[in-house]
Amino acid sequence: MACALEYQELENRNPFVKDLNDQGYHTDFIGGYFVIYGLPYLDKDRALKYGDWVSALDLTEEGVISPPSKHQAWFRGDKPHKQDGRELVIGIRDDRIEVTQNFITNYSFSLKLVESGQMRQYSSFEEKVQTYLDVITVPAMAAYPEATPLCGIKIKAAAQGSPLRYPDTSSANYNLNDISSLLRGKKIAIIGLGGTGSYILDLLARTHLERIALFDDDKVHVHTIFRMPGFIRGAIGMGKVEALAQHYGEWHSGIEPIRERITQENIERLQEYDFVFVSVDDGPARLLIVNWLSSKSIPFIDCGMGLNRSVVGLNGTVRITGINRAAYERTVNTAYLPTANAKDDEYRRQAQIAELNALNAALAVIRFKQHFKLFDRIDESVWYTFETASFDLDCESASK
Secondary structure (H helix, E strand, O other): OOOHHHHHHHHHHOHHHHHHHHHOOEEEEEOOEEEEEEEEEEOOOOOEEEEEEEEEOOEOOOOOEOOOOOOEEEEEOOOOEOOOOOEOOOOOEEOOOEEEOOEEOOEEEEOOEEEOOEEEOOOOHHHHHHHHHHHHHHHHHHHOOOOOOOHHHHHHHHHOOOOEOOOOHHHHHOOOHHHHHHHEOOEEEEEOOOHHHHHHHHHHOOOOEOEEEEEOOOEOOHHHHOOOOOOOOOOOOOEHHHHHHHHHOOOEOOEEEEOOOOOOOOHHHHHHOOEEEEOOOOHHHHHHHHHHHHHOOOOEEEEEEEEEEOOOOEEEEEEEEOOOHHHHHHHEOOOOEOOOOOOOOHHHHOOOOHHHHHHHHHHHHHHHHHHOOOOOOOOOEEEEEEEOOOOEEEEEEOOO
């Protein structure tokens, strides 16, 4: 970006400019002009095009943008039109100004404000920008719902070099890039995409993980959508992994749906992953998967939940167990790594307890991030449980 230091100073002194940048507009300050790149508009044939808007600035000695003294702006692109094919009524005329040697405008605009029958000046630069944005981009976005003026999002996301489709600005703003980058290049799998598994995906889709594989052979039913985060339109009847991959693919480009149940015949597929989340509700399947993972030294977290009717309401327990062979040997065939299916469990009767699924997923992801050093860890517990009635969190280490 040309004049990056000048632009940074402009942003620091003008909250509106920073707000545009934070929203995802691709803005710049070059050659003494303020520029917004990549604004969608309609050409004379009502085709979708993108152009660059340019305005002079009235700056104080401190670098604060004053209310604009002129209503004119410039544009690099074709003449913008309305949806009916007519030119926008914004005083368009041929006007070439050189912003830089490689940036020359095609047109100038003269968009004046009228209030109570009288023309008036813009009260702020923000008002000028917003007025032009609305007039130029609204027809294009109405005709092409996928069009967006926020091209800065894609540019910044590509620059960060990860599968995330949005820039991780929070990590950058708070100097945490070194921490968030610890997940770069890692490949993980989630086995079982019911309530807990889908919440695990919801949390992981916002990270720099290289790949997130989803294993489940079931379809989305009505009761399923009560356990998934948010609402995925049209999901009922789709495979769980396809519905979730399509939805969270908006966040992350490395999500891989694999519509399979893990069995003895395909378990070798897990060999390629750096970490595996196990969120199945079948005891024998849990035993097969966790035994195999731990024997291959593939770190894992097994998630579990129990829910029973008490005298008053429901009483639930949320559990995570892992992360290595020692954890498996310590807990296998116990309540902390059950290998048989519970006979009386309200959870298996499709109770609406998305909050417990979300909690189960959050505990699992925190433990996962501890494993990769994103979070500190001061004990060696191999299991953790949370009980809803008492609000107690309990744990036990391998040394006990």
